Amino acid sequence: MAEFSFSDLEAIIRDRAHSGDPDSWTAKLFARGIDKAAQKLGEEAVETAIAAVKGDRQGLVSESADLIYHWLVVLGLSGVPLSDVLKELESRTGRSGIAEKASRPKG
Template sequence: MAGFSLSDLERIIGERALSGDDSSWTAKLYRSGMERAAKKMGEEAVETVIAAVKGDDGALVSESADLLYHWLVVMKVAGIPLSDVMTELERRTAQSGIAEKASRKQD
């Protein structure tokens, strides 16, 4: 899939989320709402960490794909486009990581 991007995946998720197709996992997850979608994203994050710690490259690739997919579903449920995240990342890369972290509000 040369040229496949997160933007492509975001578009596909958006189409499927709103399709109403009962055979679509994306549509079902989207309709389930934020709590379910975020829980699935969290599960995938943990599985990604486990694969990384184990040094299992194949599982790390697979779980990373699952994580990115579920993250984009959460973003769709929240109504936040990928472009907002990319803009934030671009802003952060304009300065050093240490300076960027220091500029964040302290809790």
């Protein structure tokens, strides 16, 4: 079996987003819009952090999966393809994180 990738998940989300399937959480999130999806992303980020602090390995794995899913939903709703995020990450690999952060516009 081939490895499952973020790109695979992005494609599944894109397919389900406007499917109209009443049993699809993805379709429901897209119908509810960016505010609800961003709220869920924030909730999952907090739950992921809590699992990490507790040392709950399985919780961290599970919450991380939820976090990544909701992050990709927010990207999809915002019209930002995963490839744009990957390009940004790639552009940062040639310099230190401290230098990269210092080079960002203030504001």
